[in-house]
Amino acid sequence: MTALNRALGAFYGLALGDALGMPTQSMSRADIKARFGEIRDLQDAGPDQPIAANMPAGSVTDDTEQAILVGQLLIDGAGQIEPALLAQRLIEWEATMQAKGSQDLLGPSTKRAIEMILAGHSPEEAGRYGTTNGAAMRITPVGIAADVADSQRFISAVVQACQVTHNTTLGISSAAAVAAVVSAGINGMDLGEALNLGQHIAQQAEGHGHWAAGGRIASRISWARTISVDSDKVLLADLLYDVVGTSVASQESVVVSFALAQQVAVGEMNASEALCTAASLGGDTDTIAAILGAMLGACLGLESWPVGMIDKVKTVNSLELEPLVLRLLALR
DSSP, rough: HHHHHHHHHHHHHHHHHHHHHHHTTTOOHHHHHHHHHSOSSSOOOOOOOOOTTTTOTTTOOHHHHHHHHHHHHHHHHHTTTOHHHHHHHHHHHHHHHTTTTTTTOOOOOHHHHHHHHHOOOOHHHTTTTOOOHHHOOOOOOOHHSSSSSSSHHHHHHHHHHHHHOOOOHHHHHHHHHHHHHHHHHHOOOHHHHHHHHHHHHHHHHTTBOOOOOOHHHHHHHHHHHTTTOOOOOOHHHHHIIIOOOOOSSSHHHHHHHHHHHHHTTTSSSOOHHHHHHHHHSSSSHHHHHHHHHHHHHHOGGGGGHHHHHHHHHHHTOOOOOOOHHHHHHHHO
């Protein structure tokens, strides 16, 4: 399997997870069960979807759009991201979304950081309260463009992409964990080993950013990967929702993505089943499934995704990621 195949698997996996979770995002597990039963395919958002009302099946959300934005910045900056420029691009992105009448706007950490930038604070200062999963959801291009084999340089690239909005121990270590799995997958590492490395890099990355209270990412990933429920997928989903949590807090949603990736690594689920489980969980389903899709796709390749679903996501969103992915790989 080529590096290109794995990198496309990661980026299209992110988009597919995002689209599967789009109709269920910000809904409770009980409401999802009542409305959809279980997500098994791309679904339309209903009129009462709190964020993406009436969006057609296969539509992506901010997760994919902001990952593309970060990818473009990496290419324009020859592998570097200027934090102030990232802030500017995010402000422009939100303005476009508002003009379209979308409710899918910047998350709480990013919103606060950008307000601080506009008020004249430095990028380092602006991100000091960002503990949510916004940095992790858009970090995949860094995993494609930077090689985790040089861990110090790799972590610096992650910090650069996080700093302006998520300059905290939780924001940076969760993004580093995700990016490391993607990068390791592109290097040809198998899924279980890549998850181990993600955990290790999360621990190393904790030395960066402002300290923030919350369960440590590496420790929570390590614990969540030990959860076992004897092949009972419903019980597993209930447990992840009730005990780990599926909110925008990075120590919940990012950790849940690792717990589901572990189920694939040990053969309890295939990649598509894991994404559908993520989309059915409740809470921040689009981001959990997007992060999971990026990690699985990088390790298992583009073939791990159903062709029909990927084609639908491409068509509905006019999405053609190959040119972007090729240029990100060239930076690597």
